[in-house]
Amino acid sequence: MNGSSSSPLKPCPGIDQIRPHVPGQTAPAADGRSIKLSANESALGPSPNAIAAFHGAADGMFRYPDAEAFAIRSAIGKRYGVNPGQIIMGIGSDELLGVAVRSYAGVGDEVVYPAATFPMYRIYALSCGAKPVPVPDNGYAADIDGILRAVTPQTKVVIIANPNNPTGTYVPKSEMMRLRAGLRDDIFLIIDAAYAEYVEQADYDSGIELVEATKNTAMTRTFSKIHGLAGLRVGWIYACPEIISVVGRVRSPFNVSNAAQAAGIAAIEDVAFQEHVVAHTRKWRQIAIQRLSGLGLTTTGTEGNFVCFRCPEQDDRNAAALDQFLRSKGISIRAMAGFGLPNHTRMTIGRDDETSACLDAIAEFYS
Ligand SMILES: Cc1ncc(COP(=O)(O)O)c(C=O)c1O
Structure with a gap:
């Protein structure tokens, strides 16, 4: 028995330095919808x-x-x-x-x-x-x-x-x-x-x-x-x-x-289904890159089912501010501070309607 309130156990070396992984969040629904583009899940679900x-x-x-x-x-x-x-x-x-x-x-x-x-x-x-x-x-x-x-x-x-x-x-x-x-x-x-x-x-x-x-x-x-x-x-x-x-x-x-x-x-x-998902993803990541570039935002690379881009640094236009704005519209993307890129954010390619809605909302925020 140990009467003190804290545990006498000591975790193994290194554990104290671990900050728990923060998974991609889901924004509360707005206008009856919630769009989750924060965890690189597949837009089209399973076969x-x-x-x-x-x-x-x-x-x-x-x-x-x-x-x-x-x-x-x-x-x-x-x-x-x-x-x-x-x-x-x-x-x-x-x-x-x-x-x-x-x-x-x-x-x-x-x-x-x-x-x-x-x-x-x-x-x-x-x-x-x-x-x-x-x-x-x-x-x-x-x-x-x-x-x-x-x-x-x-x-x-x-x-x-x-x-x-x-x-x-x-x-x-x-x-x-x-x-x-x-x-x-x-x-x-x-x-x-x-x-x-x-x-x-x-x-x-x-x-x-x-x-x-x-x-x-x-x-x-x-x-x-x-x-x-x-x-x-x-x-x-x-x-x-x-x-x-x-x-x-x-x-x-x-x-x-x-x-x-x-x-x-x-x-x-189900190879046909995989090909369908790949075609959808490649089409939309190109559209996303074009639209984000059109807003003056720099994207980083093209090969995943997501697009990462750099946000301006001003408080009212930075990654955190964009995140908050999108959340108010029921859309979640992922600010990248925890991934070593404090000024960047990442949106997963979603379904047609989801990806369009997210890009429209980003355009609204930056225009
Ligand atoms: C680069 C990378 N590796 C591994 C994983 C983990 O994937 P799993 O769901 O297979 O554990 C992820 C998930 O986002 C990832 O982005």
């Missing part, structure tokens, strides 16, 4: 086949799921021409990124990543006692030479989102190869390709080639974006058998539910 498969799995909910997730790994293998034996499924790619980092980095080690990126990388590093090492971007793109310069004998992991959230920039295949070649062999390179399907550039590789050519690189992918299954939490990691064996020992055994596996299989097999 109808995925919804049917989810319902079809209901009767089996009293059983544990297939711990090896055999069928969904096979479906992914077929879709991308990769070896299902080198895939592990996770509770979103988030679980796998966290597991991958803590499997190879610990107290006293360093985890290097571009500064303006997915805030979870810092949290993964701190939660295993490692030191986060953010490297300033070159413009809005990952600075490969800067990353190489930031490497020290303590560096154990380098993580790059490609394409990057929130900037929408990408690292071409040749640059990613140059990065890998410049890193020591005992440094684990993790390529987070959550938005791979949206990329339009011929010189892009999601990481599959590098994984297959090396023994120290992994790629993570998600069903939360293109497949519209963010609420079901499904992701995967692809790497050489040795890395897969390590990650497989650390992840939770029944991590992906029956219903999530069933819906995921239906989603990945």
Whole structure:
């Protein structure tokens, strides 16, 4: 028994420095509608086949799921021409990124990543006692030479989102190869390709080639974006058998539910639906970039299902003021201070009506 009011327990090193991740918010409805463009979820939801498969799995909910997730790994293998034996499924790619980092980095080690990126990388590093090492971007793109310069004998992991959230920039295949070649062999390179399907550039590789050519690189992918299954939490990691064996020992055994596996299989097999989502996203991100540029706002990159832009710095026109104005209209986008870009904001591409309404409201605010 301990009579004092505070807990005598001491969390592991690094935990005290973690600020909890703040997810994209939903604005209260205005004029009977609420438009959420703050979390890069899919505008068009899941394939109808995925919804049917989810319902079809209901009767089996009293059983544990297939711990090896055999069928969904096979479906992914077929879709991308990769070896299902080198895939592990996770509770979103988030679980796998966290597991991958803590499997190879610990107290006293360093985890290097571009500064303006997915805030979870810092949290993964701190939660295993490692030191986060953010490297300033070159413009809005990952600075490969800067990353190489930031490497020290303590560096154990380098993580790059490609394409990057929130900037929408990408690292071409040749640059990613140059990065890998410049890193020591005992440094684990993790390529987070959550938005791979949206990329339009011929010189892009999601990481599959590098994984297959090396023994120290992994790629993570998600069903939360293109497949519209963010609420079901499904992701995967692809790497050489040795890395897969390590990650497989650390992840939770029944991590992906029956219903999530069933819906995921239906989603990945519905290639026509994926193409429809990609076409919609590419069309609207171009329109968004044009309209925002027409307002004098600088956008950062084009390759995700979102558009990030720089707001003026005056108090009544900055990212926070825009956020407040849009919220009053029932629209939520995401100010990017927590992603290392204090003057920027990011809007996810929504449905036709949602994206139009958001762009109209931004134009109203800045005109
Ligand atoms: C770059 C990046 N990586 C990973 C994730 C996490 O995705 P998941 O839903 O698969 O955990 C996100 C989600 O927004 C992301 O933007």
